[in-house]
Amino acid sequence: MKYKLADQVSLTEVDDESVLLDLNSGAYYGLNHVGTMLMGYLHDQKTPEFASAAIAEQYQTPYITVARDIELLVQQLLEHKLIVEC
Amino acid sequence: MALAGLLFSGDQTELKINAKDLLEKLEYHGISLLAAEQKTLPSELKGHLAQLKAMMVANDKLKQIELASLFDAFNDQGLSAVLFKGSALAYSLYPKPWLRPRSDSDVLIAAKDKVKAGAVLQQLGYHKLFAIQGEYVSYQSTYGKALAGNSFINIDLHWKVNNRQMFSQTFTVDELRDYGAKITQLADTPMRSFASIPSYVDSVLIASIHRSGHHHTEERLAWLYDIHLLIGRFTAHDWQQLAHRAKSKKICAITLDALKTTQHYLSTELDATAISQLEASASQHEASSIFLNRQLSERHYFWADLKSMPNLKSKFGFLRESIAPSPKYVRHQMNTRWASIAYIKRFIRGLKRVL
Numbered sequence: 001m002k003y004k005l006a007d008q009v010s011l012t013e014v015d016d017e018s019v020l021l022d023l024n025s026g027a028y029y030g031l032n033h034v035g036t037m038l039m040g041y042l043h044d045q046k047t048p049e050f051a052s053a054a055i056a057e058q059y060q061t062p063y064i065t066v067a068r069d070i071e072l073l074v075q076q077l078l079e080h081k082l083i084v085e086c
Numbered sequence: 087m088a089l090a091g092l093l094f095s096g097d098q099t100e101l102k103i104n105a106k107d108l109l110e111k112l113e114y115h116g117i118s119l120l121a122a123e124q125k126t127l128p129s130e131l132k133g134h135l136a137q138l139k140a141m142m143v144a145n146d147k148l149k150q151i152e153l154a155s156l157f158d159a160f161n162d163q164g165l166s167a168v169l170f171k172g173s174a175l176a177y178s179l180y181p182k183p184w185l186r187p188r189s190d191s192d193v194l195i196a197a198k199d200k201v202k203a204g205a206v207l208q209q210l211g212y213h214k215l216f217a218i219q220g221e222y223v224s225y226q227s228t229y230g231k232a233l234a235g236n237s238f239i240n241i242d243l244h245w246k247v248n249n250r251q252m253f254s255q256t257f258t259v260d261e262l263r264d265y266g267a268k269i270t271q272l273a274d275t276p277m278r279s280f281a282s283i284p285s286y287v288d289s290v291l292i293a294s295i296h297r298s299g300h301h302h303t304e305e306r307l308a309w310l311y312d313i314h315l316l317i318g319r320f321t322a323h324d325w326q327q328l329a330h331r332a333k334s335k336k337i338c339a340i341t342l343d344a345l346k347t348t349q350h351y352l353s354t355e356l357d358a359t360a361i362s363q364l365e366a367s368a369s370q371h372e373a374s375s376i377f378l379n380r381q382l383s384e385r386h387y388f389w390a391d392l393k394s395m396p397n398l399k400s401k402f403g404f405l406r407e408s409i410a411p412s413p414k415y416v417r418h419q420m421n422t423r424w425a426s427i428a429y430i431k432r433f434i435r436g437l438k439r440v441l
Contacts (some may be wrong), residue, residue, distance in 0.1 A: 012143050014182065014275070019143040023151070030136065044232015054283030 002086040003042050003074065011039060020082050029082065034059075036071055041082065045079050048074050114310030116187045142184035143225035146176075147232045150183070150275035155193060156241065159206050167203065168262045169195045174283040177272045179315050180329065185309035187308065190206075190228065190240035194259045196246040204229070207241060210269075211356050215240070218415050220407035222400055225249055247292065250299040250406065251391040252374055256335050262288055285326045286316045296335060298377040305347070313348040317356070329363035338367035339375035385440050403409060409436075 003012060008024045018036040021028045031039065034055060041051035043065040059066070077083045104127045111120040121127055122135040128284070153173065160167045169177075176425030180186045187412060193324070195203045204214065204227065212229035219227075225246035231239050246254040247262075265288055268280040284292060293313050299307075320328070332341040342364045348354045376390045388408070395401045410416075413425040420428035 010147055012147055014139065014143055019130045020142050020146075021147050023148070024234060024235050025235065026148065028140055028145070028235075030140035085344070 002045055002047055003078075003083040004086050005039075006081055006084045009052070019073070020077075022080070022082065027080070029080070035073060038073060045086070103159050109134065115306050117311065118189075119185050119312065120308075125255050130220035136256045139184070139376050142187070144235075145237050146273070147189070148235075148237045149173075149196050149239050149271040150177075152231070153281070154272050154275050154277040156207070156210060157281040158397070159210060160172045160203065163206055165195060165199050165203055165206065166263060166282070167199075168259050168266065168282045168284065169283050170194055170262065171291070171296065173291065174281075175312050175315070177281075178267070178269055179286075179289075179312070183273045186312070190242045191215065191423055192242045192244060192249060194244045194257075194262060195261050195394040197394060200227075200243075200245050202313075203243055203282075203336070212241065216418055217420075218407075218409065218411050222251070223397075223407035223411065225254055240371060243306075248295055249301070250295075250301055250387075252339075252377075252394040253299045256295060257284075257288065257292070281298045285324075286319050287324050287331060289340060290328060290344070291332060291335065291337060292330075292344070294341040296342040297344055298374070304441055307351065310344075310348045310351055314352040315347070315353045317354055320357070322357070325357040325360035328365070329360045332364060333367045338364045339372050340377060342368050343378050409433075 002021045006022075008022055010021045012019045012021070013036065014086055016033045016036060018031045018039060019028055020031060020039075030035075037055055037058075038048070038051050041054065042048075046054075047069050049067065053063060055061075055070070056063040056066040074083070108128070108312060109118070109131055112121055116336065118135060119139055119422075122131075127135065153169070157167065157169070165192055168174075168189065171192040172186055173191040174187035176183035176188065178335045193203075207229040208422055210231070212231045215228040215230050217228060218224050224244050226244040226249060229241045229243060231241075233239055240251055247257045248254050262284045263282040263395075268281045270277050272281070290313055293309060293316070297309050320391045328341070329338075332338045342361070345354075345356055345364075346359070349356055373390060373394055376386065379386075392401055395404060410429065412418075413428070414430040417423060417425055422428045422431070
């Protein structure tokens with residue numbers, strides 16, 4: 001499954017972190033470096049699985065650990081309507 | 087230079103001991119996030135500063151969108167407006183606009199456009215905030231608007247560049263626009279049209295006026311850091327222009343003081359020739375240099391302001407509006423429904439301030 005930023009959401013990158021802002025509600029969410037990397041992969045039309053593999057490789061961390069965290073983050077972003085399915 | 091280190095004299099270990107005090111000072115000086123960028127702050131502040139940064143980034147994004155719409159609407163109406171002070175610097179000088187905190191955005195228009203600009207703001211959903219009004223006692227109105235979430239934007243609409251009589255005529259909107267630049271986006275928010283902003287030279291002069299005239303009893307590092315960054319962009323021609331324009335506006339002493347204070351705190355490199363020229367001009371008496379004396383009471387500044395006004399009509403008008411503003415304003419200010427009581431309370435408070 002591929003995802004993209006919801007229409008009403010802006011993403012501002014700040015160094016290696018980023019802030020997601022829902023322009024309608026004013027709610028905002030700070031993303032750490034890994035969250036920001038995920039958003040970059042989603043922006044490039046990659047799947048969360050692809051992002052997990054790339055991040056796991058970069059951080060020399062077991063894929064399963066990263067994939068679990070990424071899945072959780074994607075669920076939270078979906079729940080808050082910050083990303084939508086493509 | 088480590089910004090946080092400037093806030094305490096003595097040894098740097100104090101920064102570790104008094105993290106809470108440090109944070110309060112950083113916030114007072116408007117440099118919390120600037121100092122955080124330098125990564126020299128105690129680790130216990132990291133969580134708070136990360137939250138503050140996310141909030142400032144989000145707030146700034148909402149304000150960018152709002153300001154872009156406002157300037158597009160001004161341009162649609164053929165209104166000449168200049169964005170100046172903090173917001174102009176945030177979007178033209180700072181690497182990230184949220185590093186420059188500000189409680190409002192200052193916009194300068196011509197006095198003849200006051201009603202038209204107010205109508206544009208009201209059409210966009212702004213409400214005029216209650217404040218003293220008159221022909222001479224104030225040259226600005228504040229318009230506020232709630233944005234998404236709990237965000238709020240205030241626009242200070244000025245028809246003179248400063249409320250101090252002595253500095254009110256220093257720049258016109260046409261002059262700032264003609265010498266200045268146009269920006270077509272606010273950070274990463276594109277505009278349909280543009281916003282005019284003052285030149286770096288005029289921004290230094292405005293910062294010097296603001297520091298001396300409006301806040302002559304306080305010193306905030308954020309304002310000095312503005313000057314530090316502005317000067318960092320100066321060319322040789324800009325230095326010449328600074329000395330020339332400060333002289334023509336009779337603000338050499340306060341400009342020199344701002345530059346030297348900035349150099350003292352931030353090790354800013356100054357141009358020796360321009361400084362000599364400013365020193366020579368500052369040694370001639372300039373009425374505005376009274377604001378360098380921070381020990382005087384308000385009546386001295388008021389008197390200097392009054393003397394600087396161009397004719398008797400304006401002097402009397404300013405006196406009348408200062409001593410006896412409208413009953414509506416004075417009732418609101420003194421928090422009473424009785425105008426006579428409000429005037430007495432205001433008179434007593436005024437006496438305490440000037441004596």
